[in-house]
Amino acid sequence: MLWSHLRSLDTSGRISLGILCLVLGVSISGHRISPYDPRAYTGEPLQQPSRQHWLGTNDVGQDVLSQVITGTRTSVLIGVLVGLFSGLLSTTIALLAGVYRGLIDRVLMRIVDLFLSIPRLLFIIVVTAYTGSSISNVIIILILFSWAKGARIIRAQILSLKEQTHIEAAQIFGASHNYIIWQHLLPEILPLTVYTFIQTASFAIASEAGLAYLGLSDPSVGSWGKMFHDIQAYRGVYYTDAWIWWLMPPVFCLTTLLSAFLLFSHSLQKTLNPQVLATWDRQL
Amino acid sequence: MGRAKPLNRLLEYLITAWLILTINFALPRIIPGDPLLYLTGEASGDASVAVNERTREKLRHYYNLDQPLSRQYLVYLAGLLSGDLGYSIYYKTPVTELIIKTAPWTLLIMITAIILSTVFGTGLGVFSAWKHGHRADKGLLIFASGTMAMPSFILAILLQIIFSVKLGVLPVSGSVTLYENYSSVFDRLLDIVRHMILPTIALTAVLLGENYLLTRNTMINILNTDYIFVARMKGLPTWIILYRHALRNALLPILTQVSLRLGLAVGGMIFVETIFSYPGMGNLLYRSVITHDYAVTQGVFVVITLTVMSVNFGMEYLHQCIDPRIRNNI
Numbered sequence: 065m066l067w068s069h070l071r072s073l074d075t076s077g078r079i080s081l082g083i084l085c086l087v088l089g090v091s092i093s094g095h096r097i098s099p100y101d102p103r104a105y106t107g108e109p110l111q112q113p114s115r116q117h118w119l120g121t122n123d124v125g126q127d128v129l130s131q132v133i134t135g136t137r138t139s140v141l142i143g144v145l146v147g148l149f150s151g152l153l154s155t156t157i158a159l160l161a162g163v164y165r166g167l168i169d170r171v172l173m174r175i176v177d178l179f180l181s182i183p184r185l186l187f188i189i190v191v192t193a194y195t196g197s198s199i200s201n202v203i204i205i206l207i208l209f210s211w212a213k214g215a216r217i218i219r220a221q222i223l224s225l226k227e228q229t230h231i232e233a234a235q236i237f238g239a240s241h242n243y244i245i246w247q248h249l250l251p252e253i254l255p256l257t258v259y260t261f262i263q264t265a266s267f268a269i270a271s272e273a274g275l276a277y278l279g280l281s282d283p284s285v286g287s288w289g290k291m292f293h294d295i296q297a298y299r300g301v302y303y304t305d306a307w308i309w310w311l312m313p314p315v316f317c318l319t320t321l322l323s324a325f326l327l328f329s330h331s332l333q334k335t336l337n338p339q340v341l342a343t344w345d346r347q348l
Numbered sequence: 349m350g351r352a353k354p355l356n357r358l359l360e361y362l363i364t365a366w367l368i369l370t371i372n373f374a375l376p377r378i379i380p381g382d383p384l385l386y387l388t389g390e391a392s393g394d395a396s397v398a399v400n401e402r403t404r405e406k407l408r409h410y411y412n413l414d415q416p417l418s419r420q421y422l423v424y425l426a427g428l429l430s431g432d433l434g435y436s437i438y439y440k441t442p443v444t445e446l447i448i449k450t451a452p453w454t455l456l457i458m459i460t461a462i463i464l465s466t467v468f469g470t471g472l473g474v475f476s477a478w479k480h481g482h483r484a485d486k487g488l489l490i491f492a493s494g495t496m497a498m499p500s501f502i503l504a505i506l507l508q509i510i511f512s513v514k515l516g517v518l519p520v521s522g523s524v525t526l527y528e529n530y531s532s533v534f535d536r537l538l539d540i541v542r543h544m545i546l547p548t549i550a551l552t553a554v555l556l557g558e559n560y561l562l563t564r565n566t567m568i569n570i571l572n573t574d575y576i577f578v579a580r581m582k583g584l585p586t587w588i589i590l591y592r593h594a595l596r597n598a599l600l601p602i603l604t605q606v607s608l609r610l611g612l613a614v615g616g617m618i619f620v621e622t623i624f625s626y627p628g629m630g631n632l633l634y635r636s637v638i639t640h641d642y643a644v645t646q647g648v649f650v651v652i653t654l655t656v657m658s659v660n661f662g663m664e665y666l667h668q669c670i671d672p673r674i675r676n677n678i
Contacts, residue, residue: 178364181608183656185615186633190649193637194379270499274619277501278634292505296623302513311509315502323497330493 069255069335077331083324091140094133102130102286110306120309122291123298132313135288139269139321142199146206147265151257153207154214159249161215162222163241172215179212188271192280199282202275206268214260221256222249259332266325273318288314361661368653372646373424377417384408433647438639443647446632451651453523454628457544458617461551466606469556470599473563474590480568488560496557500616504550504623511546519543521625547624554616555609562605566598600671607663610656 073081090097099118100106103126111121119128157176161169188209195201225231231248239247275281276289277296291314301307384407408414411434412423427433433443472488479485495503512520519525523543530536570576571594579589614630621630629648636644 174360178367181364181611181657181660182653183611183614185618186649186652189618189633189637190645191375193645194375274499274501278622280637302509307509319498319502323494326493326497
């Protein structure tokens, strides 16, 4: 099911999938390909790119390339974890609402509406301010504020699936809710779940980078956002040329990764049920 | 999609507003530890003020923390109704006063950005829909996707480096030049405009892509309908078909959707104001989080969330009043 969707991707979808796989590869093998310990002081401060330091060094002489690679790991970890758990949450809630309908559906959808109407980033910043910004807190908060979109869209798909004859037939033959969920609904909503996973992962990575930039994410974890934060704390660097090889690598990585997510979800969208996505567009 | 009657909608919004106020009340109290520690900033270890036992008792009494929860809650709601949002420990000023001082700057760049992104987003969206499938459409689509992939804070940093630091044509930060003696009102206005250009561009970019995509998709659907076909058959000029026939029907849903995306702009606003040290509410919020000035954090949070929700409700209500298709389509 999912395989056929991936095979019918267009060119930009395939390229972006390639980029995503590359980023995943870098993050998995990170500690092996990283030339230095990202925290070790391995050179003179603010060096230009050289054979020893491919992307130069930062204000305290740490290797920029190693930091970028560590940042990749952090971003991918956050994207995958938030995407996975948030996707699980949206799917569960969508199934509860879409299969059982009635009061539970109405209550759940009101909660979804609530989460969709609030300014997410503002909530995330304020809640982090209270709970503290350890990496696990940040991940939990991002999950909490990112499941609603997916729940709505998957529920719409379930409702349209339930009207199809083969599922009606199964119901008439006395299939239980459980049977219908596992045998019919879950396999058919899988591509849509992947779609929401991609969107959530991309949101989580961008938000974490933003939080880290503001200094509201875990300061002990190296990330691209943390690099922006360090640069911003040392603004004088903008008046030399050093910012080009210090700031631009994480900027390039972050925007490339987010663009890949965006292109991939656009291509995937084309292979999905267009009607459900149209409903979704109107509802947001 | 069924829509509820306005009165039901109002009720829903009121319930949501009440929920948000309650979350705001509960947040400092459900986190382990004495809420007073949050109020004085001691919870984080780097307090901005030192408090002795007597002051502590006084503060506890002032914030009604010596009262039962239910009473605290009522006092909190009553305070909100009378516009009392507490007292900033860092600025030593009532929070309401701080918000009144910063809100105009935020409104200035937010409203400008919303107008710009709506005008340009809609204009480009109509153009793209008209050229649907052509090279111009594809090019615009890629450009819009690009702006959506770049987080607002990255764009803001790059704009700041290029235009303020490297080229030196626009001011680096702030909303006015400090200690400047203006020779005329015009000079002063010019100074304000020069300071708001970069923050506004960064904010506009946050909304532009969304507006463009929304308009484009809505217009592509409308351009395929029969009445547009008839208008074409009549030989009407293209711009009349596009703007008088098609866009007129698309505009209201688009505007409603735009207002629902206001929450998105708020996130961008916090980053943009922080980066340009623009003295608005986003920057105030950031400063309060960094200095652990929790009364300010909560005040700004409540004001922004309630404003966003009121605008959303207002737009939705207006939409229902003006557009008969929605009113009858329950």
